[in-house]
Amino acid sequence: MSDTEEPVDAYQYYRYLRENTPVSRVDDGPWQIARYNDVLDVLRDEKTFSSDVSTRPPEDRRSPSMLFSDPPIHNRLRKLVSRAFKPSHIESQRILIESQSEKLVSAMCMNSRADLVQSLAAPLPVTVIAHMLGVADGDIQVFKQWSDAIFGNIADILFASPSPEAEAAGEEMDAYFLQRIEEIRRQPADHLLGRLIETETEDGHLTNAELLSFCSLLLIAGNETTTGLITASVRIFDEFPESFYQLKQSPQLIPGFIEEALRFYSPFSATVRRATRDTTIGDTEIGKGDLVLPLMASANRDQDIFDQADSFIIDRNPNPHVAFGFGVHFCLGAHLARLEGEIAVTSLTRQLESISLVEDDHSQMSVLGGPTELLVDFKPAA
Ligand code: HEM
Incomplete structure (x- = not known):
């Protein structure tokens, strides 16, 4: 692409950045970091690149959330929460996730066209998180509405003032969980929220404000991202139809498919840091206080790291993608996200004969969490 040519989609734009201006900023905005090694350097140096970005x-x-805090506050929160978030606890969600996923795909099969987001990609993660937090079945719909309102307004929540809807959603959700926390203190419960309330280490225990902050973090960090992984998987089925048939025939390829889907269309496309001192990235000088955006979706297509970076290779190995971040903030829910992705793809390849997109609209693929609607045509398996 020449300097004057307009990149057509986000991935072409990322390639353009990597090849021409790997550390760049538009006007006085944040610095965009496009190359893999630079992204890694930023994410691994939490002293120079702070996650406490709010203005x-x-x-x-x-109360500070783990995602937007630095050590030592971050260490304390992460240690307390990790106890309740062990892989064995996550693994115990498998049966629930499988039954939800099979049920949602069966319901989809009543028709031959559906919005994949509404039918599967959104309800699956929200139901899983709701169960982990002990939200009653009848409250899941309103829980999803809070999630949409808060997630849709994340930039303003951090840097400006939240919209009245996001503010109201946050307050309603806090009131709901405060009541649940009080109930659980009286009658302990064996789910994630129950364990979070009980967990006590040498660092003390989580306060009510910290518990509430973690409940909304789970929505921000864990909900729409997993929705994005499921929609990305189906887009890949449409672009590379042989991948769908390969998985139908050889389900053991599904874990590798999910890793490659995370690399190929990274749902958490970028994150944000603030420089704590004057520094450099590559040859570019970054001033103290400047915002920096490590573009993980771009890093994951870096042709210096990934052979045939723009090809989808179902069994790519090694696959050192940074879709779950890197360093102290590495995704706490990576195991759960992989499990949900694998189970959703298992249900789709098991219950369907074929699936394709109704429209090939790429515009939402680099948006955090992916598209909000994805119409698909499909044929249920005989
Ligand atoms: C495909 C789905 C997911 C992707 C791509 C993803 C990606 C990420 C990334 C890139 C980060 C680091 C952000 C940064 O460094 O600024 C992160 C952090 C985090 N994620 Fe995930 N995530 C996913 C699903 C989940 C799920 C399902 C949960 C929990 C239910 C979760 C919980 C968290 C938490 C708590 C953090 C903060 C960790 C910390 O600050 O120490 N994520 N995630």
Whole structure:
């Protein structure tokens, strides 16, 4: 692509950045970091690149969330939460996830066209998180509405003022969980929230404000991202139809498919840091206080790291993608996200004969969490 040619989609734009301006900024905005090694350097150096990016005054903020805090606050929160988030606890969700996923895909099969987001990709993760937090079945729909309102407004929540809808959703959700926390303190419960309330280490225990902050973090970090992984998988089936038939015949390829889907269309496409001192990335000088955006979706297509980076290779090995981040903030829910992705893809390849997109609209693929609607045509298996 020449300097004057307009990139057509986000992935062409990322390639353009990697090849021409790997560390760049538009006007006085944040610096975009496009190359794999630079992204890794930023993510691994939490002292120079802080996650505490909010510009809202401290008295105006919620209790610090793990994602947007630095050590030592981050260490304490992460240690406490990790106890309740062990792989064995996540693995115990398998039966619930399988039954939900099979049920949702069966319901989809009543027709031959559906919005994949509404039918499977959104309800599956929200139901899983709701169960982990002990949200009653009848409350899941409203829980999803809070999630949409909060996630849809994340930039303003951090840097400006939340919209009235996001503010109201946050308050309603806090009131709901505060009541649940009080109930669970009286009658302990064996789910994630129950374990979070009980967990006590040498660092003490989580306060109510920290528990509430973690409940909304799960929505921000764990919900729409997993929706994005499921929609990305189906887009890949449409673009590379042989991958669908390969998985139908050889389900043992599914874990590798999910890793490659995470690399190919990374649902958490970029994150944000703030420079704590004057520094450099590559040859570019970054000023203290500047915002920096490591573009993980771009890093994952870096042709210096990944052979045939723009090809989808179902059994790519090694596959050192950074779709779950890197360093101290590495995704706490990676195991759960992989499990949900694998189970959703298993249901789709088991219950369907074929699946394709109704429209080939690429515009939402680099948006955090992927498209909000994805119409698909499919044929149920005989
Ligand atoms: C495909 C789905 C997912 C993707 C691509 C993803 C990606 C990420 C990334 C890139 C980060 C690091 C962000 C940064 O460094 O600024 C992160 C952090 C986090 N994720 Fe995930 N995530 C996914 C699913 C989940 C799920 C299902 C959960 C939990 C239910 C979850 C919980 C978290 C938490 C708590 C953090 C903060 C960790 C910390 O700050 O120490 N994520 N995720």
